[in-house]
Amino acid sequence: MVTAEESSRPLPPGPGPSLRLISLLVLVFFGLAGIAWAVSDAITRHHNRVALRGLDGKPSPVALTVGEQPLVIPANLIRFPADRRGGQVTAVDLLLLWPSLDGFSEERAADFRDGSPTAPLVYVTITEATSPLDSTARLADLYSRYFTGPPVDGPGNLVGRAMDADSAWRGEIVYFDPTGEQPYVVRCLAEETDLIPSTCIREVAIGHGLVMLYRFNRAWLADWATMDDRLRRLVNPFFRRA
Secondary structure (H helix, E strand, O other): OOOOOOOOOOOOOOOOOOHHHHHHHHHHHHHOOOHHHHHHHHHHHHHHHHHOOOOOOOOOEEEEEEOOEEEEEEHHHEOOHHHHHOEEEOEEEEEEEOOOOOOOOHHHHHHHOOOOOOOOEEEEEEEEOOOOOOHHHHHHHOHHHHEEEEEEEOHHHOEEEEEOOOOOOOOEEEEEOOOOOOOOEEEEEOOOOOOOOOEEEEEEEEEOOEEEEEEEEHHHHHHHHHHHHHHHHHHHHHOOOO
């Protein structure tokens, strides 16, 4: 179960709860199905337009520090206004187009403001590691204890296993690459509705005491290898001083 602390940073402009809190709630609630998903999805879609306030599509470098690690990230990749100010943060959220992984631009503004379940967006959070186990490590040490039912064929030659109804991941399927020494592992909602897409989430250790959590529509899961590789390549240049 992925958990995260609330940010103590100032609230961005606009009414309602902290946008940072909303983003973290999406991650916290990922282990719950049903109404929790409906609420978190509705809140996220409602505030996406506010989160994009002030973006002009310019990749101006923003120097910030997550934990003790300095990072430099183009402003048009950063989702929340408070993070674009730079400085010390508990986490930084990115909003990217799929499949290009481009940041915000005026030409693609409509795509970034798309609140539909099929919006072509990947949500990324870079934060301090709170556990020595990322998604890959959890496969054998944790998830496998709660597998139920037979294996199912997943997209892109992945194998899926449903999670026990009495586990923290009820209503989810864990997909993994059965051939890799350090296998790709991702959790996805087993079912979807017209309002709530079957979303997947993966946590990757990226070094320097940080992890990258990213979530996306399960419709793109067949491209798991390309997405994972390109996201790692995207964040690697962030690890430098301004």
